[in-house]
Amino acid sequence: MSSFQFNLDRLIEGIDATKHPQEVRTLQRCRSVDDLANLAGHGWLSSNPADPRLKLVRHGSGTYLVVQYVDGWSSTVSQAPFRS
Numbered sequence: 655m656s657s658f659q660f661n662l663d664r665l666i667e668g669i670d671a672t673k674h675p676q677e678v679r680t681l682q683r684c685r686s687v688d689d690l691a692n693l694a695g696h697g698w699l700s701s702n703p704a705d706p707r708l709k710l711v712r713h714g715s716g717t718y719l720v721v722q723y724v725d726g727w728s729s730t731v732s733q734a735p736f737r738s
Contacts, residue, residue, distance in 0.1 A: 668732025
């Protein structure tokens with residue numbers, strides 16, 4: 655297993671797949687750090703505007719985080735480091 659796949663699995667495992675199956679599938683389609691960067695550039699993983707919504711965020715260190723927004727407040731769901 656590549657380090658990218660290992661870290662992607664780590665990023666996905668924090669997401670409740672029963673509540674967010676679409677978001678999990680979207681992340682599973684990523685094949686490279688560039689795919690993650692493009693996805694983070696678009697922001698929301700959740701297409702439904704109702705809370706809780708998930709967003710992919712890239713930290714300056716190269717770590718990607720999935721954050722959940724509820725009533726304007728965010729909390730980290732999962733995170734994993736990636737190198738480009």
